[in-house]
Amino acid sequence: MTNALQRPGQPLPAHQANNSPAREENVFTPPLDIYETADGLVLEADLPGVSGENLRVCVNGNVLEIYGKVKWPIPADARPLHEEMRWGDFFRSFILPEEVDADAISAEFQHGVLHLVLPKHSRAKPRRIEVKVAQPQSPASS
Amino acid sequence: MIIWPFRNAWDVFDELQREMDRIFNLTLVGSRFFWETSRPFPPVNIYETAGEYILIAPVPGLKPGDLEVTAIRDRLTIRGERKRPQMGQAETFRREERWMGSWSRTFSLPERADSEQITATLENGLLVVRVPKLPETPARQVQVRTG
Numbered sequence: 001m002t003n004a005l006q007r008p009g010q011p012l013p014a015h016q017a018n019n020s021p022a023r024e025e026n027v028f029t030p031p032l033d034i035y036e037t038a039d040g041l042v043l044e045a046d047l048p049g050v051s052g053e054n055l056r057v058c059v060n061g062n063v064l065e066i067y068g069k070v071k072w073p074i075p076a077d078a079r080p081l082h083e084e085m086r087w088g089d090f091f092r093s094f095i096l097p098e099e100v101d102a103d104a105i106s107a108e109f110q111h112g113v114l115h116l117v118l119p120k121h122s123r124a125k126p127r128r129i130e131v132k133v134a135q136p137q138s139p140a141s142s
Numbered sequence: 143m144i145i146w147p148f149r150n151a152w153d154v155f156d157e158l159q160r161e162m163d164r165i166f167n168l169t170l171v172g173s174r175f176f177w178e179t180s181r182p183f184p185p186v187n188i189y190e191t192a193g194e195y196i197l198i199a200p201v202p203g204l205k206p207g208d209l210e211v212t213a214i215r216d217r218l219t220i221r222g223e224r225k226r227p228q229m230g231q232a233e234t235f236r237r238e239e240r241w242m243g244s245w246s247r248t249f250s251l252p253e254r255a256d257s258e259q260i261t262a263t264l265e266n267g268l269l270v271v272r273v274p275k276l277p278e279t280p281a282r283q284v285q286v287r288t289g
Contacts, residue, residue, distance in 0.1 A: 030240040038232050046240055047202035048267035074189050076158015081195070082267050084185035112202035142269055 005011065026088025030066070040119035041100060047090050048112040049073075053107055057116065059102045065093040184222075188276050195255060195273040199247075202267035209264070211271060213257040220269065221246040254278065 030046035047055065052070035058065045068090040098101060101121045108115045184199045201209065202226055210221040223244035251257055256274045263270050 031241075032237065033235065033240050034237040035233050037230065037231065037234045041236070044240070046200075046202035046267070048202040049265075051266050064225055071266070072198075073268065074187075074198060075191055078189035078191045078196060079192050080187065082186070082188040084182065085187060087198070089186075111205060111264070114199070 004130075026086055027091050028088050028091040029092050034091070040117065043095075043114075043116040043118060043142070045090075045092065045114045046112060046115075047109075047114055048110065049087065050090060050109075052109050055105050057105075057114070059096070059105060062096045062098075062102065063093055063117075063120065064096050064105075064118075065091075067091050068114075147153065172251070182247060183241070185246075186247065186249075190250075192275075194275055196275070197271040199269045200267060201264070201269045204264070204265055204267070205271075209262070209269060211260070211262040211269075213251070213260050216251045216257070217248055218248060218251050218257070218273070219273070220250045220258070220271065222269075262270070 030045045030047050032043060034041055034043050036042075036135045044127040045066060047066075047070075051071060054069035054071065056065075058067075070087055070089050072087050080100060096118070099120045100118045102118045106117045107112035150243060154275045164246075185199060189196045189198070193283045195220070199220065201222055201224075204222055208223055208225075210219075212219045212221075221244070224242045226242045251273065254275045256276045261272045263272075
């Protein structure tokens with residue numbers, strides 16, 4: 001498991017800066033699920049072929065960016081016989097909803113799946129307001 | 143039946159069924175959606191090097207125990223199941239793009255495949271099956287005799 005979260009200010013290894021023009025076309029949008037829990041949101045993205053050290057998750061203001069560099073475990077001189085998919089790096093960005101506390105985001109990465117926990121601000125969590133029973137006024141005072 | 147542009151090599155089983163599905167789906171509105179969904183899952187690429195054949199398939203989220211790779215004679219089957227984690231009662235989806243479920247795909251191995259020596263590894267959510275090649279059998283001269 002790798003903690004892949006980067007703090008704001010750390011530069012994203014820009015896929016645009018990649019020297020190879022062929023790779024630039026092959027940037028894919030990873031499929032993902034987002035679900036809501038009592039404490040916030042959980043995001044799970046499929047990034048097969050990305051290793052922990054090649055994954056960057058950045059929060060810049062209210063924008064969350066996921067960038068994964070794929071290492072294809074096939075030797076360069078291998079001859080393709082049958083191809084059903086193209087491969088390339090993964091990139092996706094989101095605008096975080098206001099209720100998410102960007103400073104408290106945590107990330108885990110295992111078996112090619114990124115698991116991000118996006119906790120809500122404590123003020124955005126449902127809060128139970130205690131209802132106090134007002135003391136009945138004594139009839140004598142009225 | 144699709145004729146693949148390579149001979150005596152990996153030819154994909156169940157291709158007829160797939161092609162029929164595709165033709166059927168193409169007649170429907172929004173055929174691209176059907177084309178997308180009628181693709182075999184997971185997608186597989188097959189490569190060849192001097193010494194081996196390499197089959198690769200993305201299987202994110204799967205652990206070795208969720209996968210089964212079997213080779214019987216000239217048939218190689220990969221099988222897997224991805225289960226959606228149990229969700230809490232209060233949890234609801236906002237977005238659901240990942241496909242979960244069980245799948246299987248079968249390939250016929252090329253003639254020179256050494257099915258005894260197949261290895262399979264899981265590398266960052268990619269299943270890599272390596273099939274070593276048998277040494278090429280040299281042509282044998284057959285003497286023609288008079289009966």
